[in-house]
Amino acid sequence: MPSDEGVLDRLVDWVHTTDVFKCVASWTLVPYWARRTPVKPLPGGPHPSFQHGDNVQCMMNLIMPLKVKSPIGRAEAALAIAKNKDAIYAGLNNVGTVHFARFVIVGDNICMFSVYDGDFTNYIRDFIATIGEVFNEVVKLVEGGKKVIPCEKNVEAFIQWVHEHDLYQVPDTATDFLRDQEDLKGDRAVSPVDDDLTLLPRKLVLQLRANANISLGSGYRAYPGFSVAQVRKHLKLGW
């Protein structure tokens, strides 16, 4: 099909793909945009939804920067997990709503990735009640963690702290991303949502400047959502 773009359009489309432009833009244009239109980091965790299927197999992606940024700090974190392995299994068993939980060290961060059912605050609160001491052992190694431990005595603050370390999950559709940005404005949000798709790249760049770590999507399932207990019951494992 013949293109109806002019020379200028083709130039604009081409120029932003060049390394020179990316380099210059990172140092000049992006800080300028950020100063003109400040962007807050979008909150982490799954998008609130009332659909049953959206409320099972939810993803948590915690990135927690270690206080001691060295092989010693990373080893401390590894040992804290290793020595509490049995307690973690007991916690999974008693809380009953977690499909998988993984601890990963990436650079100088201890990361916890999990897949859980139901409300995020209930999930974390139930874990505090079950294996709060394990959380305390890990979180004391993390920047800013000291102020929220022992988690048993700082339940609300601890849940909030975890939520703040949970990665923003970029929606799969561009308009939902724009809606998230608009929601951050609270009462000042415009309705209908400002959905000018030509602004999407700029808004995404600014969000990634404020929020370096994000989750692309909310996890992709190969089958519809089921709860842990539904899977266990179906497999006759007891629940």
Next chain:
Amino acid sequence: MINLADLQGNILRGYTKKPHVRYLILEVVDRSAARLWLAASVSGRNGVPQITSGDWGENKPDTCFNIGLTYEGLCALGTPSASLKMFPNEFVEGMTARALKLGDVGASAPEKWPAPFNEPKRIHLIATIYAEKFEQLNEVQKRALPDEKAFRLLGTREGYNFPGDFVHFGYRDNITQPRFEGVHDPERYPDRQPRAPLGTVLLGHPTNLEGLMWRVPHPVALGHNGTFNAFRVLKQHVADFERYLDRAASYLLEHPQGYELLPRGEEEKIGKGPSRRAALREIVAANLCGRWRDGTPLALSADAPDPNVDLTDFDYVGVGDARCPHGAHIRRCNPRGGQIVQRIANNSRRLVRRGVPYGPPYNPDGPLYDPAKPYDGDEPERGLLGNFIGASLGAQFEAMSCDWLNLGLQDPRITGSNDPISGTNDPGTSWFDLPLKSGDTIRLHGLPEFVSTRGGAYTFLPSLKAIEYLGSPM
């Protein structure tokens, strides 16, 4: 023992002898005047009605008067920002911001709430008057609001306890409340549930989750012995409910396993005469709730209502587990000692629940529905003014609402379904399983939304010391 004189009386008492209830929804007009009003309310000075405490002493009060403050109310009264920061997120954000967690979507969405709940940030204080006689409500309201110097009246809601504690759907209500450790229990009814720690309902005391304490806003005078309330205006679609029972009964009449629910010849046991349809309607109603309409728990008597069984002394284990539907309303709200997915949550999400019906009764000739009477045409607004009281809105009221009522996460046999009575149901997707003696189930479909939210607010119920603190000069 807890000092009951420091607690607002409506936390541990139901005021059952005072059937008339009026809620005054108020906005602070002048901070200083409002603080003076609060100071006066502690002792009942200057004509302001006295806050009813949990200790009535020798003389029972003629009327009772209690207050709850929203987060905006605390701000309007000039509460220090260091104290405000210590209140939990859910209270700070307010009920409307938590709509998805509470199932307030569709017809229940806050955008559809009528005044004064359409402007939630203007709601600062909700005062409640409880009285034996209707005229007393007016008299106390006049004393509480002689002018608009301190507060502006944004609206009122009024309810009346029907005789026999029946509510609009025809069930007996107000049957049981948690009993608390360290609190004298004059009724001493048998109950297999353990006594709840005081931290279930009061800030500053141990909770049911071992070792966990909820944050108490400082100073101690403000937070200690306070608690939170989810006040809800819940519209009940009674005609829809009764129509649904008709449809379900028709379905069961034709169902090949319908005889398992109701063997032929046993219709009269249900108490609705010889009609098989009428008996099946009542069986469905009982299963949706978990109690027969007279209050008999299905866990103790699944085949028919029985006036001789205890209304509170039961659990969902053994026969009680098998015969009460896993998705029944009272079981979802409080699974007692029954098996649930979140093992540590047994007994940890308990709430004090106090409700009073509003609007005209569905059938003016009696508390129970009579299928011989025609349905109301345009159903007038009627429902329940509900108070759900607990020390943590997030860990109790919201946890129950989102994971248990509207997701069914506690039991894989009901996951993906909503509470059959109070859930946000869509007839296109809703379902409910009736258990049969054989272990099979009959699945009902097409349940509409029987209850819609028409307003509400999260309030903090301060102790008497806290009211004194909030009323002190700035």
